[in-house]
Amino acid sequence: MSDIVTNSCTSNASPLRSLSKTDVVMDYYNKKIMAPMVRIGTLPMRLLALENGCDIAYSEELIDFKVKNTTRVVNEKLNTVDFISKDKSLTYRTCDADVRNVLQLGTASSVTALEAANVVVNDVCAIDINMGCPKFFSVQGGMGSALLSQPEKIKDILSTLIRNLPIPVTCKIRLLATDNETIDLLKIIENTGVKAIAVHARMIPERPRDPAHWDRLENILSNASFSVPIIVNGDIFEHGDIASSLAKTKANSVMIARGAIRNASIFSQPVATNVHKLIQRYIQIAYENDNHAVNTKYNITNILNENLMTQTPEFKSIQSAKDYPAFCNIFNISSQYEKFVQSQKVEAKNYISVSVQNEDLVAKDNENSCSNKNSNNNNNDENSSNNNNNKHELPGNSILNEDSDNNPQALKKQKV
Numbered sequence: 068m069s070d071i072v073t074n075s076c077t078s079n080a081s082p083l084r085s086l087s088k089t090d091v092v093m094d095y096y097n098k099k100i101m102a103p104m105v106r107i108g109t110l111p112m113r114l115l116a117l118e119n120g121c122d123i124a125y126s127e128e129l130i131d132f133k134v135k136n137t138t139r140v141v142n143e144k145l146n147t148v149d150f151i152s153k154d155k156s157l158t159y160r161t162c163d164a165d166v167r168n169v170l171q172l173g174t175a176s177s178v179t180a181l182e183a184a185n186v187v188v189n190d191v192c193a194i195d196i197n198m199g200c201p202k203f204f205s206v207q208g209g210m211g212s213a214l215l216s217q218p219e220k221i222k223d224i225l226s227t228l229i230r231n232l233p234i235p236v237t238c239k240i241r242l243l244a245t246d247n248e249t250i251d252l253l254k255i256i257e258n259t260g261v262k263a264i265a266v267h268a269r270m271i272p273e274r275p276r277d278p279a280h281w282d283r284l285e286n287i288l289s290n291a292s293f294s295v296p297i298i299v300n301g302d303i304f305e306h307g308d309i310a311s312s313l314a315k316t317k318a319n320s321v322m323i324a325r326g327a328i329r330n331a332s333i334f335s336q337p338v339a340t341n342v343h344k345l346i347q348r349y350i351q352i353a354y355e356n357d358n359h360a361v362n363t364k365y366n367i368t369n370i371l372n373e374n375l376m377t378q379t380p381e382f383k384s385i386q387s388a389k390d391y392p393a394f395c396n397i398f399n400i401s402s403q404y405e406k407f408v409q410s411q412k413v414e415a416k417n418y419i420s421v422s423v424q425n426e427d428l429v430a431k432d433n434e435n436s437c438s439n440k441n442s443n444n445n446n447n448d449e450n451s452s453n454n455n456n457n458k459h460e461l462p463g464n465s466i467l468n469e470d471s472d473n474n475p476q477a478l479k480k481q482k483v
Contacts, residue, residue: 095263095296098122102324103171111353120335123167131174134183171195175209177227193235225259235262250291268301284316329373
């Protein structure tokens with residue numbers, strides 16, 4: 068088996084300092100979009116989807132209060148930007164390869180939503196508001212589908228974000244009880260100035276086992292026109308379903324959830340890519356970007372489950388696997404993993420070597436500085452000459468100092 072291509076997040080490119088995506092043009096027409104999925108939409112799955120033809124990739128739903136209390140950290144080892152919670156856990160991670168990334172917020176407050184959005188605004192291409200999740204953890208706080216019955220709150224949240232953010236704002240809703248009610252809600256949302264509206268073609272009580280109502284969305288879009296793109300979501304499982312859903316509903320774009328878990332090549336390939344190859348690639352992206360092994364295992368399990376592979380040796384083995392060596396052994400990519408581990412050891416050794424060299428040079432500078440001061444007391448003219456001769460340009464010193472996470476100058480907006 069040939070080596071798998073290395074992901075650009077962990078390439079030998081210069082370390083990422085400040086990732087600003089506010090200049091990225093977001094077009095929501097004729098797009099294939101990876102849906103927001105809890106615990107699924109972490110960085111490795113987004114990158115896998117983007118590699119396979121996805122145009123826009125949504126994060127999992129992140130609660131506004133949690134996001135607003137994170138600290139932005141430039142991770143120079145991974146070339147990523149990380150948002151770290153107070154308990155030191157990772158809330159969100161992105162990188163240059165995470166193009167056209169959308170962070171979905173769970174919120175019931177315009178104030179908190181804006182505070183959260185401002186934390187990540189330079190590192191995402193758009194903010195989406197979850198107005199469709201019917202699960203208890205969302206609705207109990209007035210978030211998700213609980214918002215669908217509160218049009219004034221919807222207007223307040225969306226309008227506040229749109230007035231104050233330099234990036235696009237979108238939302239994702241569900242069908243209401245009647246088509247007319249859904250049209251009325253879509254019009255309210257449209258008038259706030261959102262860039263797109265995703266419609267999950269199910270009603271609040273319905274679950275994935277219930278068929279999506281493409282026919283209802285078709286009726287809605289046949290009886291009302293909208294100035295913003297409408298994105299259809301629901302029951303898009305194979306590449307052919309993309310064209311079918313657009314033809315049936317007259318929507319402008321598609322949003323894919325379970326179909327993307329089942330096979331990420333759905334975005335571009337009429338014939339699905341071999342599942343094992345996709346899992347191998349997913350694992351590689353995950354370990355290269357230091358994804359938590361628990362989350363990686365969760366996603367591998369979901370991919371196998373969506374492909375009805377729960378009786379396979381791989382599925383049974385993954386149940387007891389706990390780390391990347393085990394994952395790689397199960398899917399026959401141990402050699403690639405070992406090469407990666409060795410390369411990281413070499414990189415760490417080189418970094419330590421450069422750091423020690425810099426420390427030695429700093430020490431010599433200090434010695435020379437002391438010597439110059441003593442010389443200055445004896446001869447001012449000689450001191451001037453010594454100063455010019457004893458200045459050192461430290462290799463890598465600008466990286467260690469100017470780009471330190473503790474230096475506010477390191478976090479200045481940088482256009483990409």
